[in-house]
Amino acid sequence: MAKEQVNVGVIGAGVVGGGVVKVLMESAETIGARTGTKIALKKVADLDRSRLEEFGLPDDATTTDASQILVDPDIDIVVELIGGESPAKEFILEAFKNGKSVVTANKMLLAKHGPELARGAAAGEVGLKFEASVAGGIPIIKSLSEALVANRFDFIFGILNGTANYILTQMAENGKDFSEALEDAQAKGFAEADPTLDIEGHDAAHKTLIIASLAYATEIDFSDVYVEGITRISDLDVQYADDLGHVIKLLGIIKDDRDTGELEVRVHPTLIPKNYLLASVKNEFNAIYVRGDVTGTTMYYGKGAGRFPTASAVVSDIVDLAKDIRFGSVNRVPPFVFGDRRRIRDIMDIECRYYLRLTALDRPGVLGQISTILGEHHVSIDSVIQKPVPKGKDVAAMVMMTHRSRERGLRAAISTINALDCVTGEAMVIRVE
Numbered sequence: 001m002a003k004e005q006v007n008v009g010v011i012g013a014g015v016v017g018g019g020v021v022k023v024l025m026e027s028a029e030t031i032g033a034r035t036g037t038k039i040a041l042k043k044v045a046d047l048d049r050s051r052l053e054e055f056g057l058p059d060d061a062t063t064t065d066a067s068q069i070l071v072d073p074d075i076d077i078v079v080e081l082i083g084g085e086s087p088a089k090e091f092i093l094e095a096f097k098n099g100k101s102v103v104t105a106n107k108m109l110l111a112k113h114g115p116e117l118a119r120g121a122a123a124g125e126v127g128l129k130f131e132a133s134v135a136g137g138i139p140i141i142k143s144l145s146e147a148l149v150a151n152r153f154d155f156i157f158g159i160l161n162g163t164a165n166y167i168l169t170q171m172a173e174n175g176k177d178f179s180e181a182l183e184d185a186q187a188k189g190f191a192e193a194d195p196t197l198d199i200e201g202h203d204a205a206h207k208t209l210i211i212a213s214l215a216y217a218t219e220i221d222f223s224d225v226y227v228e229g230i231t232r233i234s235d236l237d238v239q240y241a242d243d244l245g246h247v248i249k250l251l252g253i254i255k256d257d258r259d260t261g262e263l264e265v266r267v268h269p270t271l272i273p274k275n276y277l278l279a280s281v282k283n284e285f286n287a288i289y290v291r292g293d294v295t296g297t298t299m300y301y302g303k304g305a306g307r308f309p310t311a312s313a314v315v316s317d318i319v320d321l322a323k324d325i326r327f328g329s330v331n332r333v334p335p336f337v338f339g340d341r342r343r344i345r346d347i348m349d350i351e352c353r354y355y356l357r358l359t360a361l362d363r364p365g366v367l368g369q370i371s372t373i374l375g376e377h378h379v380s381i382d383s384v385i386q387k388p389v390p391k392g393k394d395v396a397a398m399v400m401m402t403h404r405s406r407e408r409g410l411r412a413a414i415s416t417i418n419a420l421d422c423v424t425g426e427a428m429v430i431r432v433e
Contacts, residue, residue: 003076005038006322009069011091012081013046013055016105016132019311020079021055024318035319037326042075043068070094076325077318080104089113096124101325103317105132105310111206115219118336127324129317134207135160135286137309138302139316144214144290151292153215157433158252160207162284162304163191163198164230168248168269169282171238178233190284190305200229201250205267208252211288212265216256218342220265226347228268237357237428240399243385244355246271247279248430262345271355271432348408353382353432356400356414361422367398370417377413379405395424401432 008024010017024041032038045066046052052062069075070091078095080102082088088109092102093116102121104110110117110133121128131141135158159165163185170181182199185191197203205227209220230250241248248269255264272279277299281287286304291297303309360366371381385399402410414427 003326003328005040006076006325007040007042007074008077008079008318008322009043009045009072009075010041010079010081011045011066011069012079012083013044013048013051014081015307016310016314017044017046017079017081018051018054019307020081020314020318023308023311023315025055025057027315031315031319035323037319037322039318039322043072045069066091067094070098070100075100077101077103077321079314079318080106081314082106083108085109085112089117092117092128093120096120096126096128099124099126101127101129101321103129103132103314103321105130105314107133107203107206107210111209112222114210114213114336115338127321129321130210131317132310132313134210135288135300136302136304136306137312138286138288138300138304139313140211140288140300141214142316143298143300144211148290148292148295148298151294152256153254154256154291154293156211156215156252156254156288156290157278158204158208158211158288159249159278159281159286160252160288160304161198161201161204161250162286163195164201164204164250165281165285166190166283167199168230168233168238168250171233171235172242172247173282175235177235178231199231201227201267202229204250204252208254208265208267211252212254212263213336213338215254216263216342217337217339218263219338220263220342220344224265224344226266226268230269232428233269233430234428236397237355237430240357240385241271241355241430244271244383244399244401245274246355246432247274249278249281251278251433253433257345260345261342263342264345264350266347266350269430271430348406348411350407351404352407353404354379354402354410355428355430355432356402357428358398358400358417359395359424360398360420361424362394362396363422366422369420369422370398373416374402374413377409377416379403379410379413 045063078100095102166185167181170176205225251270252267287301289299380403382401382403387397
């Protein structure tokens with residue numbers, strides 16, 4: 001039987017949750033007119049009573065107890081926006097058991113427990129939507145699972161963390177060092193007080209795993225995703241990358257090796273040529289570059305975070321579920337559909353080009369010594385830049401670009417090079433795509 005009104009309960013009234021509440025309050029008529037579905041905000045829960053008071057809702061429409069939303073028989077859709085693994089996971093599974101569909105933006109939870117949540121939704125014969133979990137207002141989840149469903153994807157590259165991208169942009173364009181750029185990002189609200197998840201690459205890795213799971217219909221353990229952040233990137237690396245015609249981006253990289261059946265799923269700083277589309281993505285913006293065998297290459301670009309871009313994606317999911325509930329066909333497209341489990345390639349077995357930055361004593365034979373060690377590990381040099389020795393110094397910066405090499409050999413070579421008496425400090429290595 002068709003349902004005249006679909007009721008929504010929101011758990012978490014922080015930045016994104018508050019944005020969702022405002023959109024539902026202010027745009028209910030517009031949404032109804034466009035979709036033919038009346039969506040009503042029934043209740044909002046948050047532990048912080050002061051947040052709830054900002055909305056001007058009736059007393060019976062707010063609560064500090066999330067269970068009131070989970071057990072309310074009149075609420076059809078639960079929106080989880082508190083983040084983290086617990087109690088978010090428990091809330092979502094309880095909602096499923098009580099016959100409620102769920103919308104979430106919780107990328108950490110989905111990356112670590114996506115299959116379990118998918119099974120819970122299927123068991124409860126309800127829906128699970130999570131467009132806002134990856135790249136905020138960019139509709140990449142729907143694009144991969146619906147619009148591009150006929151494609152087999154050769155690769156997907158993503159700039160998926162606005163904080164890291166802002167920092168790297170400021171280093172490249174305004175000459176800031178890492179700490180200065182981070183402080184600027186925090187002052188502008190692009191970085192949290194504790195930016196660890198962003199600058200160490202884990203936030204981007206959560207999103208990369210979700211994309212890979214959807215695009216290749218396979219379960220992936222988060223522990224199999226290689227993650228490396230941007231904290232070791234120096235202003236020197238940014239300058240040398242520019243000299244070489246490249247920029248540095250924190251990329252989520254997914255590749256399909258059709259010969260071996262393996263997937264590469266990794267997140268790390270990457271040099272990309274300036275003429276690539278992704279190189280032009282600056283500051284807090286996100287972008288996902290996709291190559292499919294049917295459509296060819298497409299790119300999805302926009303703000304990957306922020307109150308209203310993310311709220312827009314959440315409301316889009318609410319509307320999708322509400323239309324299904326309104327006309328009696330919830331869960332028409334399962335959130336994850338898994339086929340055979342794909343093997344994730346170990347980072348030691350990947351092959352790519354590399355950027356190497358070394359600081360070595362300025363004396364004859366050093367370059368030859370380093371080149372010999374690289375050659376012994378099957379790493380060949382494509383080009384070398386050696387900067388003039390600063391006055392009064394007896395060391396020089398040496399920058400190399402390699403041909404395609406295997407990571408295992410490169411690491412073994414670097415370990416030997418770092419131990420040389422003529423090399424000061426550890427070599428900096430950045431992968432090149």
